Amino acid sequence: MQTKQKIQLFIDKEKEGQYFELPFDVPENISRIDVRYSYPRHVEVTKDGETQRIEKNIIDLALKNADGQFIGASGSNRDHIWISEYNSSLGYAETEVKKGRWAVIVGAYKIMDEGVTVEYEFTFTHKERVLLKGDLHMHSLGSDGILSVDEIVDVAKKTGLQFIFITDHNNYFHNNLLKSDADITVMPGVEWTHYKGHVNMLGIKEPYEGACFANTIEETRELIQTARRKGAIISINHPFCPNCGFAWGLENVEYDCIEIWNGPMKKAEMDCIKWWHEQLCAGKKIPVVGGSDFHKFEMGRAIGMPTTCLYALSKAPSDIYAAILEGNGYVTYQPDGPGVLIECDGKIMGQTVESKPDLKISFTFSRLKRGDAIKIISDLQEEVIKCDSDKQQVVIERPVGNAMFYRTEVHRSYEENFPGIPVMISNPVYIKEAKG
Numbered sequence: 001m002q003t004k005q006k007i008q009l010f011i012d013k014e015k016e017g018q019y020f021e022l023p024f025d026v027p028e029n030i031s032r033i034d035v036r037y038s039y040p041r042h043v044e045v046t047k048d049g050e051t052q053r054i055e056k057n058i059i060d061l062a063l064k065n066a067d068g069q070f071i072g073a074s075g076s077n078r079d080h081i082w083i084s085e086y087n088s089s090l091g092y093a094e095t096e097v098k099k100g101r102w103a104v105i106v107g108a109y110k111i112m113d114e115g116v117t118v119e120y121e122f123t124f125t126h127k128e129r130v131l132l133k134g135d136l137h138m139h140s141l142g143s144d145g146i147l148s149v150d151e152i153v154d155v156a157k158k159t160g161l162q163f164i165f166i167t168d169h170n171n172y173f174h175n176n177l178l179k180s181d182a183d184i185t186v187m188p189g190v191e192w193t194h195y196k197g198h199v200n201m202l203g204i205k206e207p208y209e210g211a212c213f214a215n216t217i218e219e220t221r222e223l224i225q226t227a228r229r230k231g232a233i234i235s236i237n238h239p240f241c242p243n244c245g246f247a248w249g250l251e252n253v254e255y256d257c258i259e260i261w262n263g264p265m266k267k268a269e270m271d272c273i274k275w276w277h278e279q280l281c282a283g284k285k286i287p288v289v290g291g292s293d294f295h296k297f298e299m300g301r302a303i304g305m306p307t308t309c310l311y312a313l314s315k316a317p318s319d320i321y322a323a324i325l326e327g328n329g330y331v332t333y334q335p336d337g338p339g340v341l342i343e344c345d346g347k348i349m350g351q352t353v354e355s356k357p358d359l360k361i362s363f364t365f366s367r368l369k370r371g372d373a374i375k376i377i378s379d380l381q382e383e384v385i386k387c388d389s390d391k392q393q394v395v396i397e398r399p400v401g402n403a404m405f406y407r408t409e410v411h412r413s414y415e416e417n418f419p420g421i422p423v424m425i426s427n428p429v430y431i432k433e434a435k436g
Helices: 149-159 173-177 217-229 267-281 317-326
Strands: 002-011 018-026 030-038 042-047 050-055 058-064 070-075 080-084 100-110 116-126 130-135 163-169 185-194 197-202 233-237 257-262 288-291 307-312 329-332 339-344 352-354 360-368 373-378 382-386 391-399 405-412 421-426 429-432
Touching: 002 018, 002 100, 018 116, 030 058, 030 100, 058 080, 070 080, 130 317, 149 163, 163 173, 163 197, 173 185, 185 217, 185 317, 217 233, 233 317, 257 267, 257 421, 267 405, 267 421, 288 307, 288 329, 307 317, 329 339, 339 405, 339 421, 339 429, 360 373, 360 405, 373 391
Parallel strands: 130 163, 163 185, 233 257, 257 288, 352 429
Antiparallel strands: 002 116, 018 100, 030 080, 030 116, 042 050, 058 070, 058 100, 130 307, 185 197, 197 233, 307 329, 329 421, 339 360, 360 391, 373 382, 373 405, 405 421, 405 429
16 A cells, blocks of 8 residues: 655745755655655746757755664656665665654755745555565575575576575675665575584674684574574574484574475475474464575475465565564465465464454465365364365365464375375464453
């Protein structure tokens, strides 16, 4: 949704050569501001039978935000600029669009004798949940990948992703090369790589200080805690991998989410799903994500395989981070794989609903194939529903009852008489007992 605000400003001749501010108010929950302005810059003068366009007014444009920070300037060359956290006009910073009083810095470079009226139009794009598809685990030439950052971004866009993290091994210098655009949000990351386990540190350019080495669990905890204090999202990668699992022990460190699905589905992923379900049944809330762990193109492993799908409030990094931390989404085997939206009393997956009589939960599945097995899973039971045909959408509603959570999986068999494997795994909706 977009809303607009228009302000007319009269500038008299006396202000020529001066700068001054034109304040405007930005509402709450805005993902992008577009600023347009117009004024009679030229006048037509006829002399000796010949008409000429003469520049009589020149108004420069710059901007500052609600915190008083200078955001950028474009002089008089452009009559339209935009600001967002992930993509802004050239000459303007990518910055969070905060509620408050912003200001246009008006530069009255040239004003005709009778003054000039300038019309400013502000378009506010409001945040609303949108499904974004991304990959949280990829390696570039900065460590042991075969593609540059720019090449990864290009492939990701062609694959249909809207966000990615570059997570080179123990190296964050690539983070200074990242650039988002209108099509994709590119965010910083590091895969902290140790002989006893790998950890993604997402969302900040330099998650740790000094060397990345740790030789004890105490040093490992301190390194992870430092990254969290600096604002990094901590994701434990492929914890049940037989070659590079998390030997430190998941119970021995603090983390924000678990990479439940790394590359192709295999026994390590199935073991992780089993462990995760046990944690949920014990009352824990652990968001799960997936990542391709892309290094090179090989069988079963490519950018966006698997894809983490998030219902985020916008494409801004802060909204993507928030969706990861809360678990507002699901993991599917590729960008056009099966999807789901779980809704209960105005909440979605990753969120908590208070129990009440006759409470119902709905599951909206998409992009299903004939033979797919839909699994609706709680701490109390597992219900399996077979798809009898290809279906773009299936809606299922169930009473919540006494369950602690509900999550879903879609399993698919690629050969007759062989058991299916997960091709989609959702985060849960949590249910808590009503107070009193």
